[in-house]
Amino acid sequence: MSLITDKARRSVLDEAERLRLLSSTERDLIRLVHEPGFSRWLDQIKSIGGCAHPIYLAGHTTTRDAITGEVLRHYDTSSEPGGRMPVRCRNRRETRCAPCSYLHAGDTFHLVRSGLLGGKGLSDGVRHHPRLFVTLTAPSFGAVHRASDADGGICRPRRDGGLCDHGRPLGCGQRHAETDSAVGQPLCRDCYDYPGHVxxxxxxxxxxxxxxxxxxxxxxxxxxxxxxxxxxxxxVSFAKVAECQQRGAVHFHAVIRLDGPGGPSSPPPLWATTDRLTDAVRSAHTFVEVRTPYSPATGERVIRWGEQFDVRPIRSEAFTESIAITDSAVAAYVAKYVSKSVGDSGGVDYRIQDFESIRLAPVNSHLRTLMATCWRLGGLPELGALNLRAWAHTLGYRGHVLTKSRQYSTTYEALRAVRADYQGGGRFALESREIVTESIWRYVGSGHSPAEAELAYGIAEDLAALRVIRKELMEDGTVSGCANIW
Ligand SMILES: [Zn+2]
Ligand SMILES: [Zn+2]
Ligand SMILES: [Zn+2]
Known part of the structure; x- marks a missing residue:
């Protein structure tokens, strides 16, 4: 008898000891799985793709027949776990939320692709319009270390005795891997034109x-x-994406398309050929300039494009020539860059409030100097219009990552609305009636607890693995049609 009691006591003690040894995430996990709405919560997180920072909302939406007042549909979070429901954070940055940035990149892909091939409300005729993929860069602001290209080239060959005014070698002569922290850094910080760059x-x-x-x-x-x-x-319509190079300079990739006077649905005149557009794109590149306001600190700078410049015609998949690139390749390329923030290779993704936070920013010394230059020049009244302090975190660049002309194609909003309709279902049944919808929603929180974050991460990983499998099956021809990899 006493033996059993001892055994039972020991097992209770073991249990207590085991709990004590658990990490806080594991303890949080035990709490979570014992909550009554746990399986519903898992479903909710699945439905938002395993978003890493969901926004929690509480409230209701009621749809009634406008004439009879009959309730046609009612959704209320009071029956949901914790009386709330999560929605996606929709961050486009991979570093913030991988699943949402993936979705955003997919939207970008469709947005750019429909401007090239038609679809999503755009005429198919656009695929016969002259279209170019153009890369525009910033000029050089001073020599920086370069990664070896595929043929193992060396970084800026050294000539004996070649020194700059500051006594530093003008060449490097080493081979740098793409990931080498020296890549993009100036050979001489004192020679580098930091004011010119920002x-x-x-x-x-x-x-x-x-x-x-x-x-x-x-x-x-x-x-x-x-x-x-x-x-x-x-x-002329366009979609362009800004990408940050390792030296911390932005460059642009743009799709430029010619339409008729009525926009995408009307063909351009016969004289408006791809060659004519190419000539115009090239000569505008050579001649265009902007002058900065004069400042005793910087003088008046003439702003031009860099010499690195690339123009390629975009062909439809079926007629690919060697120098041309395909519609889908362009769309995928642009989509990839939208999920990167300027902070991924330059600057940070939060605003700078004071000079001290530049000192503490998690960036290399070259980028830190660029941020400090923004701060310094931003304090000069004659350069006030450039808003350099407010944009010190993006090294002075204050544009969006993706911009497009109104006529180029569909919008993110339209793509999201289609998705919401698709997920919401039931809309078709209501179309013939006159309805009124009342929605009351409030923000009640955001983010995950440690265990929730682990589970959401697992869901996102599973969904990503599933996409890879589906894509492979599609390539094999095993699955076709509806499987939409984006
Ligand atoms: Zn998210
Ligand atoms: Zn080097
Ligand atoms: Zn120097």
């Missing part, structure tokens, strides 16, 4: 606008008409 960033948006303007002017000149009359003949 002033270029601050003017890049204006340079792009002026570039588009000049492009239209060059097209008009080529056709022998005035610029004002150009819009009676054609429209």
């Amino acid at each position: 002033l270029w960033h601050a003017s890049a948006g204006k340079l792009w606008n002026r570039y588009c303007h000049m492009l239209r002017r060059h097209l008009a000149t080529a056709a022998g008409i005035t610029q004002t009359r150009l819009r009676e003949h054609l429209a």
